[in-house]
Amino acid sequence: MRLHSLQLINFRNYKERTWEFGPDSVVLYGPNGIGKTNILEAVYVATVGRSYRTTETADLIRFGAEEAGIILQFTKKDTPQKITIRLAAKGRKDIRLNGNALSQRELIGTLNTVLFCPEDLQLIKGSPQQRRRFIDMEISQTSATYYHQLSLYNRALQQRNRLLKEYAGQRSVPLLEWDEQLATGAAYLVKKRLESIKKLNLLIDLMNRRLTGGKENLQLRYEQPYSAQGPVTEKDAFLQLLQESLPRDRARFTTSVGPHRDDLGFFAGPVDLKKYGSQGQQRTAVLSLKLSELEFIKSEVGEYPLLLLDDVLSELDKERRANLLQFIHNRVQTFITTTDSEDMTGLSPAMLIACREEVTADD
């Protein structure tokens, strides 16, 4: 995957700006608040159709403007492609691939990127929701069906929770249709998640050993807080769990079983890093996870995705930083934001041949 150019029109602080990129990695440097992250954000929006920093489309549109545009030219397996996105404060996003309209769902998987930002360093200690989002987005980038099934599941879940409220105090709730849909969706989603965790586990242990000089192993575990014995993966088992949890769900107006409650555990041998990992172990584990994600997407798609490193290098110590840069060198076209253009040079002079792009405001 190679990004050749990016054009932003009324996106965040850019009125109209185009960048052309060579095959090498790109260091975007400039003072705080100049608009470096905004550039990575635009590439991310072209990956999944929405931002990782806001849920409001209006935030992405330059103050005072009615709409914003993002145009990207890239090659995927040597085939030139062009994504155009028009964002309006109100109304639908207009997404096009080579001029043909796409839905947000169809867009996902077109341009593959891995984002690594400071919030990711909290992934292990953070909320289960953050870890579910990680696994969902990772699979969605390589499977359009997964993203579709996830949307259907979430819709059914909302409907079930709505009925639990609507029928509060009544003798029964008409949940049959939604329970059927939820159980079908849950079985599909959990199986896909387990499959991808299995693949990630082959990679993550190798990565972690490499980063710790062979000292520490690392495994991901799929956790279902409502199941004491092994993962629940079958539709009938989910149907039964939904029925069993009904009294509790009715009391709380929410559905307590299913993949929307599941989590990802990080284990070094028997040690749960979520509870007992040092900050250093957790950071290395996240870095291993991100590197595994690059390899995972490569194995599914056939080439490395783009890597977006947003302000993350300054958060990593010298050794982890060097390890990351060594891994991506000559493999992955990487976009790095930093306030210091010399940030990388002292580390590994010949390792990272990057283009340095000074970011300036355009008004």
Ligand SMILES: Nc1ncnc2c1ncn2[C@@H]1O[C@H](COP(=O)(O)OP(=O)(O)OP(=O)(O)O)[C@@H](O)[C@H]1O
């Ligand atoms: N919708 C918008 N319209 C105009 N300007 C905006 C909009 N949203 C954000 N900005 C501006 O964008 C700038 C922030 O950009 P960005 O987050 O990319 O900075 P940065 O260069 O990454 O900074 P840092 O080094 O501090 O992370 C701020 O000046 C902010 O006022």
